[in-house]
Amino acid sequence: MADRHVAHLLIGGGLASASCARWLREGGASGDILLVGREPDLPYERPPLSKEYLSGAGSREDALWRPASWYDEQRIEVLQRTSVMKLNTEEQVATLSTKETVSFDTALVATGANVRRLPVDGAQLEGISYLRAFGNAEQIRAEGAGKRVVLIGGSYIGCEVAATLTGLGAQCTIVMQEDVALSRTFGAEAGRFFQSQLEQHGIAFVAGDALERFEGSGDAVERVVTAAGVTLDADAVVIGAGVAPDVMLARSAGLELDADLGGIACDARLRTSARGIWAAGDIAAYDSVIHGRRIRVEHWDAALQQGKTAARSMLGEDVVHDVVPYFFSDLADWASLEYVGPAREWDREVVRGSYESGEFSTWYVSGGRVAGCLSVGRSDDLDHARRLITAGEALEPADVVRLGDASTDLATIGPAAA
Numbered sequence: 001m002a003d004r005h006v007a008h009l010l011i012g013g014g015l016a017s018a019s020c021a022r023w024l025r026e027g028g029a030s031g032d033i034l035l036v037g038r039e040p041d042l043p044y045e046r047p048p049l050s051k052e053y054l055s056g057a058g059s060r061e062d063a064l065w066r067p068a069s070w071y072d073e074q075r076i077e078v079l080q081r082t083s084v085m086k087l088n089t090e091e092q093v094a095t096l097s098t099k100e101t102v103s104f105d106t107a108l109v110a111t112g113a114n115v116r117r118l119p120v121d122g123a124q125l126e127g128i129s130y131l132r133a134f135g136n137a138e139q140i141r142a143e144g145a146g147k148r149v150v151l152i153g154g155s156y157i158g159c160e161v162a163a164t165l166t167g168l169g170a171q172c173t174i175v176m177q178e179d180v181a182l183s184r185t186f187g188a189e190a191g192r193f194f195q196s197q198l199e200q201h202g203i204a205f206v207a208g209d210a211l212e213r214f215e216g217s218g219d220a221v222e223r224v225v226t227a228a229g230v231t232l233d234a235d236a237v238v239i240g241a242g243v244a245p246d247v248m249l250a251r252s253a254g255l256e257l258d259a260d261l262g263g264i265a266c267d268a269r270l271r272t273s274a275r276g277i278w279a280a281g282d283i284a285a286y287d288s289v290i291h292g293r294r295i296r297v298e299h300w301d302a303a304l305q306q307g308k309t310a311a312r313s314m315l316g317e318d319v320v321h322d323v324v325p326y327f328f329s330d331l332a333d334w335a336s337l338e339y340v341g342p343a344r345e346w347d348r349e350v351v352r353g354s355y356e357s358g359e360f361s362t363w364y365v366s367g368g369r370v371a372g373c374l375s376v377g378r379s380d381d382l383d384h385a386r387r388l389i390t391a392g393e394a395l396e397p398a399d400v401v402r403l404g405d406a407s408t409d410l411a412t413i414g415p416a417a418a
C-alpha cells in the first residue's frame, strides 16, 4: 500500500512537466496532480539563463514559467527539492526522496538532461562553470563580468554566453572543434554569418581545435591549453559541450531506452514501454510521424508541446505528437535566429534574402525535400517550412530554386496548407 494515491504524477520540475500539468487541467482532469522536482525553484524557463538572467536584466521571478499562485489556482501540488528515487512500473508506485510512496494512475517522466562534463586535467579548478540552472548563471556572471573568459564549445550555449558576457565587459574567446561556430546545426555558410557577428563585437575564436587541459598555480583556473598547443589566459571558463538526457530513474525502472539517441524510447503518442507512463521534453526519444524516424530534441518549445501532447494522450485522446520542432537563439541583440527541423542531413542549402543584408532564411533540402529552415528576420517563412517539412514530399527542382527567390510567394510552392 502506498502512502497516498494521485491521478497524475509528473516526475521532473521543468517545463515539460509544468506544461503537462497545465494541459491536464485544461483537458478536464479532475483528479490530483502532483509535480515532483529536484530543484529548489518552481518550474522556470532556462533560455534566460544564457541571456537576460545572465546579463542581470531579468530576475528569477521573471524566469518562472508561472507564479506560485497559478499552481494553487489550478490545484497542482508541486514538491520542490524532492526527487523520485524509485519507480515501480508494475505496481505504478513511486518512492520519493522524502521516503513517501505515491501510487498513480498515469505518470510522466520528464527528468530532462544534465550537462556533459569534460574530465580533462585541471577540471576541478575554481572558475570553471557549466550552465544549466539559476545558480550556474549567477556564478558565471560573478566570475566572468569584465574578465578574460574562455568558452569551450562553438554551439549555441558558448555563443550566447560569450555574447552576453561581452555586454558585461568580458573579453571572450571561444575554443571549438568545429571550423565555424554553430555550423553543426546550420552549416558552414550560416555559421560564418553568426561567427562574424560575434567577431565584430570583439569575440575571438580558436577553431578546429580541442580542449586539452586547464592549468592554474593555485586553486583557480589561469590558463586553457588546447590540443594544438594554443595557451589562453583565463580568469573564468564556461563549458558548453552539450547535454545528456537524465535517464538514471528511467533505467533503474526498466523503461526501454533508445541506444542511439539516448533518452527514453517512446511511441508517437509519447508513451514509454511501461503501461500508464509517458515521457516528454529533453528526455523523450519518440517516433516522429513528421520525420518518419525516431527523434529527440532539446528545445524549449518542444518541452512545452510534448507536455501538452502527453497530457492529451493521458486523458485518453487519440493523439500523436505531430509538431515540427522549433528552436530559437539570441546572440545578445546582435542576431536572433529561429529554426524548424531538425534536418539530420541535407544535400542543398537554398538562401532566401542574403547573409550580407542580415535578413535571410536558409532552407536545408535533402533529396528535394525540405528538412529544415533557419530564419534571421524572416519568421513568416517558417510557417511555410513547417508545411513543407510536414508534407515530406520532394519538390520539383524548379520549386527548390524558387525557395531562394524572395519575390516568389512561398504559398505557391509544394502542397497547399491543410
Ligand SMILES: Cc1cc2nc3c(=O)[nH]c(=O)nc-3n(C[C@H](O)[C@H](O)[C@H](O)COP(=O)(O)OP(=O)(O)OC[C@H]3O[C@@H](n4cnc5c(N)ncnc54)[C@H](O)[C@@H]3O)c2cc1C
Pocket: 011, 012, 013, 014, 015, 016, 017, 036, 037, 038, 039, 045, 046, 047, 048, 049, 050, 082, 083, 084, 085, 110, 111, 112, 113, 131, 132, 133, 157, 246, 249, 280, 281, 282, 283, 297, 298, 299, 300, 301, 303, 326, 327, 328, 329, 330
Ligand atoms: C542555459 C540554457 C539556455 C537555453 N536556451 C534555449 C533557447 O534559447 N532556445 C531553446 O529552444 N531551448 C533552449 N534551452 C533548452 C531548453 O531550456 C530545454 O530544452 C528545456 O528546459 C527542457 O525542459 P525539460 O522539462 O525537458 O527538462 P529540464 O528543464 O532539464 O527539467 C527537468 C527537471 O527534472 C529534474 N529531475 C531530474 N531527475 C529527477 C527525479 N528523479 N526526480 C525529480 N526531479 C528530477 C531536474 O533536476 C530538472 O529540474 C536552453 C537550455 C539552457 C540550459
